[in-house]
Amino acid sequence: xxxxxxxxxxxxxxxxxxxxxxxxxxxxxxxxxxxxxxxxxxxxxxxxxxxxxxxxxxxxxxxxxxxxxxxxxxxxxxxxxxxxxxxxxxxxxxxxxxxxxxxxxxxxxxxxxxxxxxxxxxxxxxxxxxxxxxxxxxxxxxxxxxxxxxxxxxxxxxxxxxxxxxxxxxxxxxxxxxxxxxxxxxxxxxxxxxxxxxxxxxxxxxxxxxxxxxxxxxxxxxxxxxxxxxxxxxxxxxxxxxxxxxxxxxxxxxxxxxxxxxxxxxxxxxxxxxxxxxxxxxxxxxxxxxxxxxxxxxxxxxxxxxxxxxxxxxxxxxxxxxxxxxxxxxxxxxxxxxxxxxxxxxxxxxxxxxxxxxxxxxxxxxxxxxxxxxxxxxxxxxxxxxxxxxxxxxxxxxxxxxxxxxxxxxxxxxxxxxxxxxxxxxxxxxxxx
Numbered sequence: 001x002x003x004x005x006x007x008x009x010x011x012x013x014x015x016x017x018x019x020x021x022x023x024x025x026x027x028x029x030x031x032x033x034x035x036x037x038x039x040x041x042x043x044x045x046x047x048x049x050x051x052x053x054x055x056x057x058x059x060x061x062x063x064x065x066x067x068x069x070x071x072x073x074x075x076x077x078x079x080x081x082x083x084x085x086x087x088x089x090x091x092x093x094x095x096x097x098x099x100x101x102x103x104x105x106x107x108x109x110x111x112x113x114x115x116x117x118x119x120x121x122x123x124x125x126x127x128x129x130x131x132x133x134x135x136x137x138x139x140x141x142x143x144x145x146x147x148x149x150x151x152x153x154x155x156x157x158x159x160x161x162x163x164x165x166x167x168x169x170x171x172x173x174x175x176x177x178x179x180x181x182x183x184x185x186x187x188x189x190x191x192x193x194x195x196x197x198x199x200x201x202x203x204x205x206x207x208x209x210x211x212x213x214x215x216x217x218x219x220x221x222x223x224x225x226x227x228x229x230x231x232x233x234x235x236x237x238x239x240x241x242x243x244x245x246x247x248x249x250x251x252x253x254x255x256x257x258x259x260x261x262x263x264x265x266x267x268x269x270x271x272x273x274x275x276x277x278x279x280x281x282x283x284x285x286x287x288x289x290x291x292x293x294x295x296x297x298x299x300x301x302x303x304x305x306x307x308x309x310x311x312x313x314x315x316x317x318x319x320x321x322x323x324x325x326x327x328x329x330x331x332x333x334x335x336x337x338x339x340x341x342x343x344x345x346x347x348x349x350x351x352x353x354x355x356x357x358x359x360x361x362x363x364x365x366x367x368x369x370x371x372x373x374x375x376x377x378x379x380x381x382x383x384x385x386x387x388x389x390x391x392x393x394x395x396x397x398x399x400x401x402x403x404x405x406x407x408x409x410x411x412x413x414x415x416x417x418x419x420x421x422x423x424x425x426x427x428x429x430x431x432x433x
Contacts, residue, residue: 007420010050014421015431017049017284021255022432028246030433033425040418041121048077048102048114048284050417051410055110056288059410063402064395065107068387071294072380073311073371075364076102076285078111079118083360084341085178088315093178093338095162095171095359096313097367101331102283103308105294105379108368108388110285113410115364116140116403119357120411122344130408132350136357137407141400143361145392151369152385159362161314169355170347178340184270186337191241191261191272198272200243200261207244209258214242216325217258220277224323224332227306236273238263245276255279259335274335275319279328280305297379300329311371311380 022029036046044051054060062070075082075097082099116137123133150158160166164175191198202208209217218239225237241261257278264271280301289295298304302322310316319334347353369385392399424430 003420006417007424009053010417010420011424011429013050013053014047019431022430026432033421033430033433037418037422037425039125040415041118041125043418043421044118044121044414045079045081047417047421049287051114051117052110052285052288054410054413055107055113059406059413061109061402061406063109064392064399065109066387066391068382069109069384069391070107071105071291072108072368072384072387073308074104074106074108074111074285075100075312075367076104076106076111076283076308078115078364080115080122080344080360081118081341083363084339085175086317086336087338089318090315092161092163092315093175094315095167095175095342096363098339100309100312101280101305102285103305103312104283104285104289105291106285106289108384111364111368112141112144112403113406115360116407117410117414120407121414123353124411124415126348128350133407133411134404135350136353137404138400139354140357140361141403142396143358144365145396145399147362147365148369148385149389151365152383152389158366161366162359162363167359170342170352171356171359174340174342178338181338181340183272183337186274186335187270187272190259190274190335193269197240198261198269199241200259202243205246206259209242209244213244217242217260217277220323220325220330221260221332224277224321224330227321227323228319230318233265235263235267236265240272255281273319275332276335277323277325277330277332279325280322280331294379300324302329302331304329305331306333312367314366314370 018029032046036043077099078097082097083095084098085093085095086098088094119136119140120133123136128136147158162171164172164179167175187198190201192201200206221239239260239262243259245257245259255278257276260275260277262273262275264273282301283304286295298307300322302324306320306322309320317333317336319332321332323330323332342356347356365385368388371380371384425433
């Protein structure tokens with residue numbers, strides 16, 4: 001694609017995706033785009049809309065897809081930094097996929113390709129050879145196929161979730177780090193004791209709300225409680241404080257969200273719970289999935305995000321739910337004290353990188369296999385793992401070659417797009433900024 005036409009394409013996609021939000025809060029998007037300008041990977045993280053326009057445009061490819069496998073639950077933004085730890089509903093620390101804001105229903109290969117290209121970008125940033133990058137992508141795909149096939153055959157040979165008992169090396173150390181974290185330590189940072197009770201500390205990016213806003217949030221919270229699967233202890237539902245948070249991070253630019261401080265399961269101060277209630281957006285992938293059955297399934301984007309996470313994540317956050325605020329869909333979940341992320345800057349040796357991508361391949365396989373006919377959702381009413389294994393039909397070599405070739409090709413495209421984006425941004429070509 002010619003440079004000028006590609007620049008026009010990028011500008012059109014970014015304006016379509018972000019134009020209304022830029023108009024609402026241009027300062028937030030100046031910050032977002034500055035972050036995206038920092039590196040090719042940062043640009044890639046913040047431009048899922050460009051990726052999906054390409055998946056149905058110049059990079060469209062229906063290899064290893066059929067009708068069923070083109071409509072499975074997908075994460076929607078599966079890049080290398082969307083993994084981390086959480087405490088599941090059974091009390092087990094798990095390293096798994098996180099951040100389901102872009103989740104939807106679509107081709108499973110789009111998840112794998114988005115991850116593969118992110119690995120290529122990380123590898124290039126670490127000055128790894130093309131051969132080393134190929135090995136990383138291939139090992140990710142091979143681990144994905146091996147685990148998915150084992151699950152499809154009954155699970156006896158599957159490795160299972162990434163926990164303290166099933167990991168080693170880098171990911172095991174991340175889980176150990178998460179294990180050292182405590183709810184009390186988080187509360188000491190996020191709250192203060194005032195008149196023998198907790199309230200939010202007004203830190204940077206958090207501010208008090210008006211009585212009118214507080215009343216609206218409390219009403220939305222009451223509606224949210226009806227979406228929870230089994231919370232019955234009334235003590236837990238006592239709200240001590242509400243605060244406004246401005247969107248932080250590349251994905252949440254300009255979006256208001258609210259923190260709610262809850263009593264916790266007893267009146268002791270060490271088990272208070274912090275929730276976030278944030279406005280959910282239309283996922284980038286939804287613009288390219290034209291399926292009335294899918295779009296009609298969701299009441300609003302908060303419902304879509306919560307249902308997608310429940311479909312894709314076994315034993316999801318017990319506080320995960322949804323509501324509406326001022327008529328806009330909201331996602332509600334806990335701010336987890338046990339969250340720890342993998343820092344790719346600290347991992348540079350090929351041996352450790354290979355171990356990580358293998359584990360992540362298994363995690364993605366388990367994510368795709370959870371959301372099928374055995375889950376509590378009827379949008380995907382067949383066995384996802386069996387359908388994917390069947391469509392690949394034993395051609396693992398061709399499947400892995402497809403992922404590797406895409407990773408190199410799209411990694412190069414993303415690096416070029418990053419430079420084009422920087423030129424557009426720095427020269428004032430993005431409307432509204």
